[in-house]
Amino acid sequence: MPIKEADKSYDHDKIEKKVQKFWKEEETFAKVNELREKGPRYSFLDGPPYCSGKIHLGTAWNKIIKDSYLRYKSMNGFSLRRQAGWDMHGLPIENKVEHLMGIQSKQEIEEIGIDKFVDKCREFAIENKIAMEKEFDDLGVWMDWDDPYMTLDPKYMESSWWMLKRANEQDLLLNDQRVISWCPHCGTALAAAEIEYEEKEDPSIYIKFPVTGEEDTYFLVWTTTPWTLPANLAICVNPEFDYVYVAKDGVTYIIAENLMEDVLGKRIKIHRTKIPAENEDEEDKIIEEEEVMYEIIKTVKGEDLLGLSYDYILADEIPKQMEFDSEIEKVHTILPGDHVELGEGTGLVHTAPGHGPDDFEVGHANGLPIFCPVGEDGCFTEDAGKYDGKFTKEENTQIIKDLEEKGLMYHSETIEHRYGVCWRCKTPIIYRATKQWFLKVTDIKQKMLDEIGKVEWVPKWAGEGRFYDWVDNARDWTISRQRYWGIPIPIWECPDCGELKVIGSLDELKEESLTEINVSDSELIHRPYVDEVEVKCDKCGQTIKRIPDVLDVWIDSGVAGWASLYYPEEKEKFADWFPYDFITEGHDQTRGWFYSQLGTGVIAMGQSPYQKVLMHGFVLDENGNKMSKSLGNVVAPEEVIEKYGADVLRFYLLWASKPWDDLKFVWEELLNINKMFNILWNVYVFSTTYMSLDDFNPVGLTEDDMILRSEDKWIISKANSLIKEVAEDLDKLFFHKATRKINNFILEDLSRWYVRLIRGRTWVESDDPDKLGAYYSLYTALVKLITVLCPIAPHVCEEIYENLVKGVNPEAPESIHMLDWGYDEDAIDSELEAKMDVAREVIEASIRARDMAQYKLRWPVSDITVVSEDEDVLNAIEELTDIIKDQSNTKDVLCASEFEKLSYNAKPNLKILGPKLKGDMGKVVKGLKTADGNQIKAELEENGCVTIEGIELNSEEVLFDSELPDDFVSSEFEGGNVFVNTNITLEIRQEAMARELIRRVQDMRKELDLDVEANINVDVETSAEFKDLIVPQSEVISHEVRAKSLIITDSEECNKDSKDYTKEWDIEGEKVVISIKK
């Protein structure tokens, strides 16, 4: 089968639909995997996107990086595992389902029934998964969509149970009362990774805590959370700091010295009064008066304050507080705290052990109760006395009012600051002391840090800086959530003896269960069914129940390394693929998946599950802002696909920035890439147009059969170099460099240069070996190009491949992705590539020169002279003379190290000669003006001096202006100068006029929309002079315009047919009437 002529325009929609249909029908993905099955393994793990239902450009970028890299790896012979992953549990889905069901609270969920709620969550997650799958598919992402790992899969979930069992065996599982971040809306604990920060306005109040037994003396304390004051049990000071007793307005305040002026204002106010001077000579008088605003009574160390007690400020409102006061020694006293700093506040820190991690530790160390009068709904409990039942944050105002009424408020204002909110429902978080389950990350931190060092990070700072820092600061990981849709924590706890039983698999559960189980695995491993399973305590024999919590969703994805392989229930795949050679995710995953995998990996496997990480950036809008629904600047991937197609989007995203930088999405830039694809398509159309016309068949052709010109060898060399260089870039994950090189090759080398060079050859009608050489080379370059491009733009390359390769050779692999990625080192001739660069510059310089002289390129010139002192340049010109002749439209190319036709005018160097000659200057000026510059130059070069009007001048004293002869124009290029001879001889004039005539006939052919190969009859009617000019060129003209007959006549002999297409032209002032007939 011959090569088919391609569609004239690049229709991305048609191509991509067609190719995707082909892949599906032929099961190309599976076949490609099968083909590479025996190759070396390269293991990759897909970071599971959360099943929110829609993908955004960031997710698209993420999958495109993965897909392009993996397609590349596959073409390099690697055997791959491209399993897609889905993150399907968790609060976000619960929240959406709550919405759908029209409910708002945990209480309502339990009324409806956990089973019904969980069913809805499952259904919702699966629906979303299917929708997102389709979107990834439209991008051309090749993953194993039919066999993904899903975090709701019971087999997957078992693997997370097993990890927790391993944690328990290493004593890394801990149930403890701690102060943790709490979302009052979701009614659950949150991990650090689930907290976002937003600018929020909060109260900022300075409160007077009366010093016990000292009248009108107060500790001044600052807080932004008045609602935590009901739980206040102490005040912390830093023992190292200096504190002052200050008398102001009749009372005494105790405050850190360094913060005194910030809080109380300037201690001394200076009033200046200006008395204007009476006359101008004197200066104005300024009288300064000092006013002391407050006085320092004494300065003490923080240490000296320790043990002092204060009268609790809400004693009347909260009876419970006074119980503590009487029962426990250190309640309502000053305690030491290293965490006290001098950045803000007063240096005296309100301490509520139930509401702050630091406070908690202070409380613990000093035997304070962990008093937390706030329930899981964020409302005060009855322990809060007067405030019972009120929502914490909303009660700020009331508490402030109460304090004001007691006269205990020093100052009250509001501030804007960053405050943590729940990542999904955006409710401001509160700190609460609760009992939660933890993974003791602090115990394995060192191991985690060691593992980070073993991983290869791209870019380097992602691991060494950012991630190391995060892990180094990590606290124990709160893994329990008081929710429903998640992996139930497999801990059965004995209420009597405290013994824990951690179940590691479903089989184990079934074995241990005291009752018969008659639900499916999927039901059994979720709430509420698993809640009903009772087992026997190993220690005391008591019947025990599971703790009611589910796991933090980050554990779900964290265990993907082995859970996706169903390890440890299944061992075989695990041995083949774990640990993973490569993962890539956005920089938000530093605290997310990179962390959760490393933590659980160290616990379960004693190692990091990944060995190489590419941390990529975020897609921002064109102003550099994050895309978000609230800003309304979100661009949906399908919008881009509709306009430009998946290939353009894919190429754009890999081209637009370094992968690890954030990417500004600019529509205009897409247009650019679209243009590149159009040009690629144009080259393809150009190629197939002529190749199909000539029935060109590349099958079995080798370079040895061909007569190739230098430019042919050059483009083949360039194409091979491209593959080599792109491979180096892709290996380093430098997608931005790889795409730039491809872009450059398509535009510069292939389209703007090679196609231009061979245009003339394709116009030859016969079976010319020279034309065949051009076809062969163009064909080879194109096939190399689509090979190198197809990991990035798989659709268009598959389409071209189908016609160009499969179309002519039934033996060829059925998909381009089955080709091996390779280049021919022997075909690379870097010397030739360098020479072509020189030739190109020379040609461009000569075109520039002609352009400046307004000498049309269409008109030939008799010669150009290239002047250069560089041996390499001259060699290059000699070798590529034909190309230069052709492209510069010159009959001859001369080389020289100096341009002899330059004439020189000598002139005096006034700067030197002026001071030296003074009065004689005039003689020299005149003498040099009349003398022959060339002769002076020669003399100076020979003797080093010359005598003018009896005065001897040396070479420094004479300057030269060079002058081109009238018929020459020149232009500079990197290696020298080009001089173009523009003298018009009769022969040149004849050829020029022939070209003018040809152009016009071609124009008319086009207007008639004639086939490229159609023959015509041409009649030309003109003046006798013009006829004489073009008749000698008849043969050339006929050939160029495909004329069967060419009749050129003087005006009088006119005898044309009225049916002919006739047009009257003005060529260089001559009237020319051209008629053409098919």
Added chain:
RNA sequence: AGGCUAGUGGCACAGCUUGGUUAGCGCGCUCGGCUGAUAACCGGGAGGUCAUGGGUUCGAAUCCCAUCUAGCCUACCA
């Protein structure tokens, strides 16, 4: 407050790892050209304190330090 990253013509980006011609490319602007790849292409031009200030060096966009600005991440903002 700490960590990381970035700052290069109007716009979007290369170059920085490994210091070395006149700092590149594309878009846009402007002037001109070409016309069988033609909704394409080619050439000329204007437009840059390479964020700022120091330092190292014969030489810095590139290496070092400080500052400013922006983004992200983090923190016990009491």
